[in-house]
Amino acid sequence: xxxxxxxxxxxxxxxxxxxxxxxxxxxxxxxxxxxxxxxxxxxxxxxxxxxxxxxxxxxxxxxxxxxxxxxxxxxxxxxxxxxxxxxxxxxxxxxxxxxxxxxxxxxxxxxxxxxxxxxxxxxxxxxxxxxxxxxxxxxxxxxxxxxxxxxxxxxxxxxxxxxxxxxxxxxxxxxxxxxxxxxxxxxxxxxxxxxxxxxxxxxxxxxxxxxxxxxxxxxxxxxxxxxxxx
Amino acid sequence: xxxxxxxxxxxxxxxxxxxxxxxxxxxxxxxxxxxxxxxxxxxxxxxxxxxxxxxxxxxxxxxxxxxxxxxxxxxxxxxxxxxxxxxxxxxxxxxxxxxxxxxxxxxxxxxxxxxxxxxxxxxxxxxxxxxxxxxxxxxxxxxxxxxxxxxxxxxxxxxxxxxxxxxxxxxxxxxxxxxxxxxxxxxxxxxxxxxxxxxxxxxxxxxxxxxxxxxxxxxxxxxxxxxxxxxxxxxxxxxxxxxxxxxxxxxxxxxxxxxxxxxxxxxxxxxxxxxxxxxxxxxxxxxxxxxxxxxxxxxxxxxxxxxxxxxxxxxxxxxxxxxxxxxxxxxxxxxxxxxxxxxxxxxxxxxxxxxxxx
Numbered sequence: 222x223x224x225x226x227x228x229x230x231x232x233x234x235x236x237x238x239x240x241x242x243x244x245x246x247x248x249x250x251x252x253x254x255x256x257x258x259x260x261x262x263x264x265x266x267x268x269x270x271x272x273x274x275x276x277x278x279x280x281x282x283x284x285x286x287x288x289x290x291x292x293x294x295x296x297x298x299x300x301x302x303x304x305x306x307x308x309x310x311x312x313x314x315x316x317x318x319x320x321x322x323x324x325x326x327x328x329x330x331x332x333x334x335x336x337x338x339x340x341x342x343x344x345x346x347x348x349x350x351x352x353x354x355x356x357x358x359x360x361x362x363x364x365x366x367x368x369x370x371x372x373x374x375x376x377x378x379x380x381x382x383x384x385x386x387x388x389x390x391x392x393x394x395x396x397x398x399x400x401x402x403x404x405x406x407x408x409x410x411x412x413x414x415x416x417x418x419x420x421x422x423x424x425x426x427x428x429x430x431x432x433x434x435x436x437x438x439x440x441x442x443x444x445x446x447x448x449x450x451x
Numbered sequence: 452x453x454x455x456x457x458x459x460x461x462x463x464x465x466x467x468x469x470x471x472x473x474x475x476x477x478x479x480x481x482x483x484x485x486x487x488x489x490x491x492x493x494x495x496x497x498x499x500x501x502x503x504x505x506x507x508x509x510x511x512x513x514x515x516x517x518x519x520x521x522x523x524x525x526x527x528x529x530x531x532x533x534x535x536x537x538x539x540x541x542x543x544x545x546x547x548x549x550x551x552x553x554x555x556x557x558x559x560x561x562x563x564x565x566x567x568x569x570x571x572x573x574x575x576x577x578x579x580x581x582x583x584x585x586x587x588x589x590x591x592x593x594x595x596x597x598x599x600x601x602x603x604x605x606x607x608x609x610x611x612x613x614x615x616x617x618x619x620x621x622x623x624x625x626x627x628x629x630x631x632x633x634x635x636x637x638x639x640x641x642x643x644x645x646x647x648x649x650x651x652x653x654x655x656x657x658x659x660x661x662x663x664x665x666x667x668x669x670x671x672x673x674x675x676x677x678x679x680x681x682x683x684x685x686x687x688x689x690x691x692x693x694x695x696x697x698x699x700x701x702x703x704x705x706x707x708x709x710x711x712x713x714x715x716x717x718x719x720x721x722x723x724x725x726x727x728x729x730x731x732x733x734x735x736x737x738x739x740x741x742x743x744x745x746x747x748x749x750x751x752x753x754x755x756x757x758x759x760x761x762x763x764x765x766x767x768x769x770x771x772x773x774x775x776x777x778x779x780x781x782x783x784x785x786x787x788x789x790x791x792x793x794x795x796x797x798x799x800x801x802x803x804x805x806x807x808x809x
Binding site: 272274276277297300301303304305307309311315317318319324327328329331332333335362376382 | 453454457458460461462575649716720721722723724725726729800801
């Protein structure tokens with residue numbers, strides 16, 4: 222599945238004033254490609270990610286996921302799209318405080334009506350893959366920040382989404398843990414041929430991206446291949 | 452229900468606190484309903500349990516039995532109607548007498564025919580054999596009257612041949628009598644009674660259409676004619692209504708605040724692909740679970756309290772009444788959660804990105 226943005230613009234109204242958070246952005250991300258999005262605060266990075274993640278409708282332009290335009294879908298279709306096709310990782314882990322780690326993934330299966338033995342096994346494998354198998358029966362407040370963020374990634378991957386979107390996933394982590402988290406994301410994108418987009422402020426993890434996009438004042442000003450390789 | 456139950460278990464304390472309030476409110480609703488029912492029976496069980504369907508009074512009586520006067524002979528009109536199974540005259544007099552120990556006793560005297568369907572079966576002693584016999588409600592024994600006693604009513608002596616149960620009128624025990632002497636109105640040559648009781652398959656309007664110049668009342672309507680009956684019931688009903696509204700608001704406020712607190716979580720769940728309907732089901736599941744549990748505990752508590760109430764206290768609970776009140780509380784609880792439902796529906800998944808809980 223590929224992701225194409227065509228002339229996407231998002232206008233926010235602030236009283237009588239209008240301002241373009243995203244200004245005529247076009248972008249294509251191919252399967253297996255991990256794209257980093259950087260830019261100053263308020264440049265429209267998160268808005269762009271929200272539009273890509275079917276959380277926000279663009280004012281104009283097309284958001285094509287496998288050729289289908291998400292900008293034209295209804296609320297329920299978008300919800301289903303997020304559930305089945307998109308894995309979202311937020312700035313903070315945003316785990317549900319009253320669910321044990323095992324259940325953080327299970328609830329997604331329940332919502333997707335796929336709560337069976339296979340998915341249960343998959344959840345355990347995922348959590349094991351992220352080094353969390355000893356934490357299955359703990360509540361989020363018993364975990365460290367890094368562990369919580371890894372649970373959030375596992376949760377984003379449980380439905381095997383084709384698109385992985387991460388909004389500053391390292392913001393709440395120290396540099397070592399942050400890098401570890403991004404490495405795992407990158408592995409998932411490349412190893413399983415997914416579309417990956419990560420908004421970040423953290424220049425130390427940019428070397429893990431295949432391509433870096435810079436956004437300024439809502440405009441895409443630069444699109445280049447990562448210079449630093451590892 | 453997965454989320455609903457997991458959260459209830461995790462946040463036990465706060466849900467226990469709200470549960471405690473609901474248990475108390477539910478118990479209070481049950482107890483007041485029991486009192487209303489008990490008072491109603493204490494006041495008017497003779498009419499509530501009257502073995503008839505309608506009571507026919509004169510046009511001006513306005514449901515008040517004692518105000519009504521009808522010529523006794525008109526009962527033939529009633530009996531002539533096709534579909535009327537039985538009809539009996541009924542007159543009511545409030546009287547007082549003295550028990551053997553000298554205590555004053557108030558008694559409501561119900562006069563009817565010798566072979567009337569209205570005469571209750573004695574639960575103790577014998578049935579009425581002659582015109583000086585009465586069947587008295589057993590609660591008269593609290594005033595010192597026993598089966599076999601003779602009671603003086605001015606110039607007439609009456610003999611208590613048996614006790615009946617659930618025969619009270621205007622908070623006094625009822626004595627059934629077949630003595631026509633009591634049916635006579637003062638200053639009237641014509642033989643009159645207060646009203647006719649009718650047993651029939653016909654409905655009220657059908658009887659009414661055949662009885663010109665009369666008013667036909669259901670037993671429930673006739674209850675209102677008993678002095679103080681409506682006032683007693685209305686004040687208790689008002690308390691129950693207030694409690695139901697309070698229950699709804701307490702739950703509404705609680706879940707509203709909880710929902711406000713969980714905006715971030717709801718945003719995340721929506722961003723992860725949960726439909727609003729799923730989240731609302733979860734919310735309603737919580738409200739229903741808490742309500743049903745608390746109502747059940749409240750019902751148990753009421754039953755327990757009922758066991759320890761003093762014998763003289765008018766308190767009657769029935770399964771039907773409990774079920775009715777329970778259903779009402781549950782409906783009010785769910786109504787109370789409407790505000791939170793709208794709240795949940797309005798939450799934007801974008802809130803997950805813009806912040807929310809860590």
